[in-house]
Amino acid sequence: MLSITYLSAASSALTPDALAHLVGQARASNAALGITGILVYSAGTFVQTIEGPQAAVSALYDRIVSDARHTEVIEVWRETTMRRTFSTWTMAFKELTPEEAAAVPELNDVLQEPAGAPDREPGLTPDVLLQLMDEEDRPA
Ligand SMILES: Cc1cc2nc3c(=O)[nH]c(=O)nc-3n(C[C@H](O)[C@H](O)[C@H](O)COP(=O)(O)O)c2cc1C
Numbered sequence: 001m002l003s004i005t006y007l008s009a010a011s012s013a014l015t016p017d018a019l020a021h022l023v024g025q026a027r028a029s030n031a032a033l034g035i036t037g038i039l040v041y042s043a044g045t046f047v048q049t050i051e052g053p054q055a056a057v058s059a060l061y062d063r064i065v066s067d068a069r070h071t072e073v074i075e076v077w078r079e080t081t082m083r084r085t086f087s088t089w090t091m092a093f094k095e096l097t098p099e100e101a102a103a104v105p106e107l108n109d110v111l112q113e114p115a116g117a118p119d120r121e122p123g124l125t126p127d128v129l130l131q132l133m134d135e136e137d138r139p140a
């Protein structure tokens with residue numbers, strides 16, 4: 001399996017409706033492709049992990065990179081792994097306030113200045129993103 005984590009800048013501030021639509025479509029498509037992951041949105045910045053079969057993840061990442069709804073896509077983590085971090089989610093979703101995002105050290109620097117903190121980016125791993133999900137967010 002392949003796991004890719006990236007961050008990007010939303011092209012315009014997304015309305016809650018537009019975000020819900022994006023996540024709904026992603027979940028349906030990911031379920032069909034065997035892809036799982038998480039999408040985090042905070043004040044115009046996306047952070048996402050997609051994981052699953054190598055070819056499916058690679059093809060999805062290409063589609064995501066060329067999606068006009070965001071720009072400045074920066075890959076921060078890529079690994080081949082036997083283990084899914086988000087096995088129970090077709091796409092977990094978490095919106096964080098700037099205060100909540102700032103409280104996560106690995107997120108804080110990149111959210112302040114996405115392109116300006118290359119030294120910190122390797123710290124932004126799928127496991128860090130998993131910690132953002134509360135028990136009550138988990139599907140039964
Ligand atoms: C931030 C962001 C995250 C996305 N995540 C997914 C995803 O997890 N799965 C998915 O199928 N599409 C996702 N998309 C949508 C894809 O970019 C693309 O629109 C979708 O795969 C349909 O591609 P197509 O129009 O070429 O068929 C995401 C888009 C954005 C902007």
